Amino acid sequence: MVQVYKLDGTMAAGEVKVSVVTDRVPNIVTCSKDLTAEELCIILCKKYKIPPITRTLFALRIKGTKHFLKDNARVLYSTRDYELRIRFKVPRLGLLITLDDATYDYYFQQARNDVNKNQVMEIKYPEHKQELLGLGIADMTRAVLEESLLVKSVVKNYKKYIPNVIISKHGMFTKKYAQEYLPQLCSAGHEVNHLKNVYLQQLYALAPNYLAEEFDDVLWQNGSEEAVPVRLVVAPFHPQYPGIRFYNTLKRDWFHVCAVEELIYLTRKKNYSLEVSRRGTPMFFTFKSEDQLSTFISLCDGYYRLMVKWTFNLSKDDETPSLIELHRIKCHGPVGGAFSYRKLEEKRSKKHGCYILRQCQEDYNIYYLDVCTQNSTTETYKIEFKGDCYEFNNEEYSSIDKIVMSHQNPQGRIFLNECIPPSEYDKSQLLLCGECQKKGVRVDQAELQEILKDNKSPRCLPNKDILLYTGSEKVGSENVTATFKALWKLDETKKLVVAFKSLQKEKAMDHLKDFIELASKWACIQSSSIVRLYGVTLSSPTALVLEYLPYGPFDVYLREKKNAIKEVHLKKVSAGLARALWDLSE
Known part of the structure; x- marks a missing residue:
């Protein structure tokens, strides 16, 4: 339950105080002993109309410090005096505007508070004196238009809008400056969101690492x-x-x-x-x-x-509670209907009985089921959590699992046969801090050589540039390939020792397709923990030109040198293997 701050400033044993930038009165929240920081964020986001799609931008900071609570922290185990902040910088302000006005306004109000209280490290006085004054005047203009205030009233209360350092250094000059320029700015016809955007863009220019x-x-x-x-x-x-x-x-x-x-x-x-x-x-x-x-x-x-x-926590000791639950019920976050429909088409071609469960983007405690029907269309159904049950199709269920179990009939109107779970590789609107993908720019022939000079991708190599070492041949376990130690002639003065892995002539017809597919996949891998593919030769023979490893196959080396290998080396090798597996999964 969210309550207003008590007049005597006291808090009960199970209460915490949380300040927000859009409300002068701090919140007193009654908490259970197990209430987490994430749950408290959700309580406050509900109160201030912050929707699920942008809620993950917010976190609780311990008042008067630089420390934030992790999502699974118990809020009663700390100081109990917090600030609700947008913690993560959003590089695409336009995206935030389109997603939610309340979140955008919170971001703006937080930014202006930080500027006015001199809490943005990169903004310095007197170096940025003029820019700071400009930000203050822009905020005064915004206040007149957004709050329907009189220009005279805003000028009178100029200290609410002008950064503290400007007021302390320049006093009444600031008020005279506002009296001169504010009326014409207010009559220029700018929209409120435009003024907020100009303010934030100027802040980003002055402090590129804002929120670092x-x-x-x-x-x-x-x-x-x-x-x-x-x-x-x-x-x-x-x-x-x-x-x-x-x-x-x-x-x-x-x-x-x-x-x-x-x-x-x-x-x-x-x-x-x-x-x-x-x-x-x-x-x-x-x-x-x-x-x-x-x-x-x-x-x-x-x-x-x-x-x-969005679905992955870097630290297994610090997992997000809501993410654990989403994984358990195979539920997507608030990804939106368009994403869900597209994924059902791409992953299962809208096969009958396939479905996606997702959180609502606008409302908490609401889920949607996107279900593929017999005629290859997709229908969407609402599930609402009522506190003690889930309401679906005018019926109540004790859990989402019960809803699924009750719709296993292929002949029924709703057939829930295969759930398409969230994936680490989903690219949805939830990646709020992702930078805009830059579109390809056309280049001319004069630029091409310079661009390709630093290109490290594998390439087709002429056979004449590969010189094999006599007697270095090692045949693969199934006699499909042969590997040679070789010299790759890079130019007239430079050579590189490489491994030359070719198909055996008698096996070429049966395995050529698989060999080429392997090369195409290998070409996509850029990892310091995986043997590098420099290039391929396409004929006489078809072969892979690889990074040369002087100690040979890893498993053979371990067996032969097991008594000489120290534990510290095994740990480093294990870390390398883990990174290699990670890069392969990527």
């Missing part, structure tokens, strides 16, 4: 060397180091850890330590507290869900 989070006094466990104190920064849209980077306080330089999409998983260790598994060698960091560690994990995890895979 920094983690001070973190220790980087640099292999066998002593731990290095670093400052970790998570800024997914940084132009030079997108994603995670750190500042080495000893060497005084920056190091790029990885982009958000290059993260694989986050694993907690003892004493607030964390393994960051990425494309490349894992990195290990030690944080100074549980709050700091959880804040970092939840930040990376949130961006990963909003940019890459």
Whole structure:
């Protein structure tokens, strides 16, 4: 239950206080001992008309700190004084406008609060004096139009709209400036959302890393060397180091850890330590507290869900409660009907009895069933959770599983035979922080050579450039292929040792198609943990030109050297295997 803040400022034993930027009065929320941060976010989002489709942008920050609660944290186990914030930067403001006005307004109000209270690190005074004043005047114009206020009244209360640093440094000059320019701006005919968009675009220009989070006094466990104190920064849209980077306080330089999409998983260790598994060698960091560690994990995890895979948590110790439940009942998030219909067509060609269960985009406790019928059309049915039961087709059921079990008759109007579950590879509107895909730009022949120079994709190679080592042939286990050590002649001065894997002549006709399919799949893989395919020769013979591994097949090497291999090496190899499997799944 959401209540207003008590006049005496006190809170009962099972209550928490949450401040929101669109309401001057903080919320007092009565909580059970097991209420999670995610559940509290949902309670507040319901109250302030934030729909399910944008709800994952929000998180609870501990008041007066930089620390956020992870989704599965118990809200009564902390300070009990929180702020509801949009935590994740949305690069496409136009997308947010089209999805939901309430969320867009919350984002704007939060941004103007941050600017006015001098809480945006990249905006400096006096360097940005003029821009800060401009933002304040734009906000005053917005207030006149959106709140139907008199220009005279807004000018009188100018301190509510102008950044604090401008007021403290320039005082009454600011008021005179507003008196001069505000009337003509208000009569220019701009819409309110246009003014908010101009404000946010200017903020993005002044502070490209708005909402980036920094983690001070973190220790980087640099292999066998002593731990290095670093400052970790998570800024997914940084132009030079997108994603995670750190500042080495000893060497005084920056190091790029990885982009958000290059993260694989986050694993907690003892004493607030964390393994960051990425494309490349894992990195290990030690944080100074549980709050700091959880804040970092939840930040990376949130961006990963909003940019890459909405259905996936990076840390198995910090899973999102609602996501666990969605996986259990094979339910999609609030993906929308168009996405669901398209997926049923692509995955099952609208086969009779196939269906998708999804959350509603606008309302909480509402689900939709998109069901393929006998005549290859798709019909949509509403399921509403009533608190103690689910209502479907004017009947009540104890669970969604019961609804499915009650519709197993192929001759019935509703036949629920095969559920198409959510996939990590779904590309839907839920990826709210994903950047806009850039369309291909045409190039002319003069540019082509320069572009291809750095292209590392496999290519067709002439046989004359491949020189085989005599006596290096190794026949495959089923006598289908033969592998040679070879030299690839790159140019007149450069050669590279490679492996040359060809089809045996007598097997070529039977296995050529499979061999070509293997090459086409291999060509799509770019991974430091997988043998690289440099190119192919198409005839005399058809062969793969591969990265040469001097120690031979891995399984054979392990058997022959088992007494010489140390445990630390096995751990590194295991991490490499895990990354290879991950990259293959990608």
